[in-house]
Amino acid sequence: xxxxxxxxxxxxxxxxxGGARTALYNYIFAKSQGGKYILRIEDTDKERSTKEFEAxxxxxxxxxxxxxxxxxxxxxxxxPYHQIERLDIYMKYALDLVEQGKAFYDFCSDEDLEQMxxxxxxxxxxPYTGKWKESSTWDEAKARVAAGExxxxxxxxxxxxxxxxxxxxxxxxxxxxxxxDFVIMRTNGVPTYNFCNVIDDHLHKITHVIRGEDxxxxxxxxxxVYEAIGADMPEFAHVSLLIGEDRQKLSKRHGATSVKQYRxxxxxxxxxxxxxxxxxxxxxxxxxxxxxxxxxxxxxLSRFSKSHAIxxxxxxxxMNGQHIKAMDVDELLTRTSPFxxxxxxxxxxDDWKKTFLELYKEKITLFPDFNEKMDELLNESVxxxxxxxxxxxxxxxxxxxxxxxxxxxKVSSDYVDTDAFSEWMNFCKKELxxxxxxxxxxxxxxxxxxxxxxxxxxxxxxxxxxxxxxxVASL
RNA sequence: GCUCCCAUCGUCUAGCCUGGCCUAGGACACCGCCUUUUCACGGCGGCAACAGGGGUUCGAAUCCCCUUGGGAGUACCA
Numbered sequence: 001x002x003x004x005x006x007x008x009x010x011x012x013x014x015x016x017x018g019g020a021r022t023a024l025y026n027y028i029f030a031k032s033q034g035g036k037y038i039l040r041i042e043d044t045d046k047e048r049s050t051k052e053f054e055a056x057x058x059x060x061x062x063x064x065x066x067x068x069x070x071x072x073x074x075x076x077x078x079x080p081y082h083q084i085e086r087l088d089i090y091m092k093y094a095l096d097l098v099e100q101g102k103a104f105y106d107f108c109s110d111e112d113l114e115q116m117x118x119x120x121x122x123x124x125x126x127p128y129t130g131k132w133k134e135s136s137t138w139d140e141a142k143a144r145v146a147a148g149e150x151x152x153x154x155x156x157x158x159x160x161x162x163x164x165x166x167x168x169x170x171x172x173x174x175x176x177x178x179x180x181d182f183v184i185m186r187t188n189g190v191p192t193y194n195f196c197n198v199i200d201d202h203l204h205k206i207t208h209v210i211r212g213e214d215x216x217x218x219x220x221x222x223x224x225v226y227e228a229i230g231a232d233m234p235e236f237a238h239v240s241l242l243i244g245e246d247r248q249k250l251s252k253r254h255g256a257t258s259v260k261q262y263r264x265x266x267x268x269x270x271x272x273x274x275x276x277x278x279x280x281x282x283x284x285x286x287x288x289x290x291x292x293x294x295x296x297x298x299x300x301l302s303r304f305s306k307s308h309a310i311x312x313x314x315x316x317x318x319m320n321g322q323h324i325k326a327m328d329v330d331e332l333l334t335r336t337s338p339f340x341x342x343x344x345x346x347x348x349x350d351d352w353k354k355t356f357l358e359l360y361k362e363k364i365t366l367f368p369d370f371n372e373k374m375d376e377l378l379n380e381s382v383x384x385x386x387x388x389x390x391x392x393x394x395x396x397x398x399x400x401x402x403x404x405x406x407x408x409x410k411v412s413s414d415y416v417d418t419d420a421f422s423e424w425m426n427f428c429k430k431e432l433x434x435x436x437x438x439x440x441x442x443x444x445x446x447x448x449x450x451x452x453x454x455x456x457x458x459x460x461x462x463x464x465x466x467x468x469x470x471x472v473a474s475l
Numbered sequence: 476g477c478u479c480c481c482a483u484c485g486u487c488u489a490g491c492c493u494g495g496c497c498u499a500g501g502a503c504a505c506c507g508c509c510u511u512u513u514c515a516c517g518g519c520g521g522c523a524a525c526a527g528g529g530g531u532u533c534g535a536a537u538c539c540c541c542u543u544g545g546g547a548g549u550a551c552c553a
Contacts, residue, residue, distance in 0.1 A: 008553090009553090010552080010553050012552085012553080042553065044552090044553080045552055045553065047552090048552075048553090106551095113551095117549095117550095120477095121476065121477080121549095122476090124476090124477080127549085152551050154551095169479090169480065169481090170492095172479070172480080173479090174478070174479070175478075178477080178478055178479090178549090179478090179549085180549095182550090182551095183550085183551050184551095185551085186551040187551060188551080190551085192550085192551065192552085192553090193552070193553045194553090197553085212547090213479095213480070213481090213546080213547065214546095214547055214548070214553095215547090215548090215553090216479060216480065216547070216548075217478075217479060217480095217547070217548040217549070218548080218553090220478090220479085220548095238480085240480090240481075240546090241546070241547075243545090243546070245486085247545060247546075248546090249546080249547090275487090278487065278488080278502090279487070279488095280487090280488095282487090282488060282489065286488085286489065286500085286501055286502080288487090288488095288501080288502055288503090289502095302492095305481095305487090305488075306480080306481060306482090307480095307481050307482060307545095307546090308480095308481070308482095308545080308546060308547095309486090309487065309488090310486060310487080311486095311487095312485095312486050312487075312503080312504090314486075314503060314504060315486075315487065315502075315503045315504085316503095317503090318502090318503055318504085319503090321516095325516075360515095362515055362516045362517095363514075363515045363516080364515095435512095436512070437512055437513085438512090439512070440512030440513070441512055441513065442512095443512085444512075444513070450513085450514090451513065451514085452512095452513040452514035452515085453513070453514060453515095454513095454514075454515080455512095455513095456512080456513095
């Protein structure tokens with residue numbers, strides 16, 4: 001049997017990193033099993049769902065490289081893949097359950113329901129105790145519906161223990177009587193999550209349901225629905241949740257929680273996905289930097305962690321840096337271009353850009369950091385720091401400065417070429433008899449006003465001569 | 476409240492199922508040293524954990540129970 005998994009987001013917001021992680025696990029599992037990864041849009045919450053959010057989530061998933069095999073924009077033999085377009089299917093199943101006496105119309109008022117839930121909490125009575133669950137009322141109920149009255153359909157929960165197997169948690173058991181007769185079809189004819197989710201997973205021939213631990217309790221209800229419609233159950237894997245540093249559910253106050261924010265900040269999708277993957281799952285060889293496409297042969301549902309993971313972006317930043325360092329220049333050139341805001345940079349030749357990117361890629365963690373490095377490179381004025389004063393006070397420095405100043409005046413092109421700069425250094429060594437730290441630090445201080453930075457032999461030929469002149473002049 | 480789930484360094488985790496190889500391994504962060512003109516990278520080293528208490532056993536991070544702590548659910552949201 002072919003493995004078929006799905007990610008089923010609600011388009012009620014931007015793609016959350018928690019959702020992205022769930023999508024990722026489904027995606028990798030499908031790939032590792034030679035199966036299919038299906039995307040289904042659960043848009044039954046008409047008030048909160050929007051096409052904009054849907055498009056945004058789709059776009060973010062594409063950015064992450066989590067492209068589905070079936071679903072919106074692609075199609076497939078089990079469509080449609082929007083729940084809002086499948087309403088008649090759910091209604092048919094619901095009506096069927098009503099006919100079989102496994103579900104019933106409920107005419108209780110809101111006040112009745114409120115009292116029931118109050119009583120349930122205080123006295124431990126079942127959550128739903130309305131009379132409409134009694135089969136003796138069903139003829140009347142059906143007659144009222146036939147006469148045009150509207151009513152939600154509730155699932156008649158059987159009074160028995162329920163259990164299911166979970167790849168992460170083992171056997172999960174629920175004692176009987178814990179769940180009330182829940183609504184499966186709202187008054188407006190739209191199904192609720194626990195119902196349509198099951199119908200779709202069944203119809204979409206989903207073999208493995210990988211989702212967040214927050215759905216464990218829902219699975220109880222869903223198991224009942226599977227049984228009622230006579231469907232085979234998929235295998236489950238409820239993955240632990242992501243929480244914030246304060247051990248609370250991840251929310252806005254924990255900083256960036258949507259994929260879009262990371263994308264805008266310049267994080268690499270492969271780094272984000274690498275990090276997210278390792279939050280609750282471990283590589284059998286304890287590898288920490290990898291591309292998810294290389295996980296096909298090693299991914300397994302048995303390596304999920306049962307406990308919650310605290311989301312901490314320090315390691316993500318490190319990973320992002322690692323992925324940048326591993327990138328070759330040509331890729332670096334094309335992929336950084338959307339982030340480079342510096343006009344000067346954008347006017348340079350590709351060779352110049354490549355040299356610049358190579359020079360600084362070891363030092364940054366995020367692409368936009370290159371812009372700050374550009375600012376440093378183009379900084380005309382010299383800030384008189386204590387360190388710089390120190391360098392300038394060395395007895396060797398004035399000679400270096402005078403020589404550099406004179407040489408700079410002779411340069412007619414926009415840049416000093418590498419050979420020329422080497423000659424300057426050689427002159428300082430041979431004629432001025434300066435070498436080692438006084439030479440390099442002296443040069444750096446005079447030419448950049450800094451006491452540290454990247455390799456001078458690359459940096460100086462990259463810096464416009466007029467800027468070098470201004471710096472030297474301001475000393 | 477009730478139900479379900481979880482518990483190894485500050486953080487992500489390996490080990491747990493199939494007790495001894497664990498004086499508990501790796502990674503991030505932090506500290507030190509080496510390399511380097513400097514910074515970064517890299518290399519080497521250090522700091523740092525089996526929540527607590529009972530069992531079972533010759534032996535427990537690993538199995539069982541309790542306590543404590545944390546999370547999730549408890550909607551005509553998903």
